[in-house]
Amino acid sequence: DDKHSQYNTIKRLQKNYLIRAGESLSQIIPGSGVKPASQIKRLEKEIKQIQEEINRQREAEMLAQLNDTSGKNREENNPRIAEFVALLKDKKEQLQRLEIC
DSSP states (O other): OHHHHHHHTEEEOSSSOEEEOSSOHHHHSOSOSSOHHHHHHHHHHHHHHHHHHHHHHHHHHHHHHHHTOOTHHHHHHHHHHHHHHHHHHHHHHHHHHHHHO
8 A cells, every 4th residue: 555655656747757746746846847948939839820810811801802892701800800919919928928037
């Protein structure tokens, strides 16, 4: 029974490191466990995808204006563009906070 409880206390810290701890590692080691550089790269990738989507929406809006189709498509695209712009602003703020730290 003692070996079983010792087995339950072994936690993986990184790929090659095992430690024995009685409580959760998130309580012992502060932070999310994600390297800041990795988090920055992920945010940059998300920002790039959002910018591409905004460009696609604006391009579709311009094509709709050229084709003189009903204003329905334009009305649908405007809120979507605004949502993407707000999301982009939020992601850029997160990126700045990470780069400052």
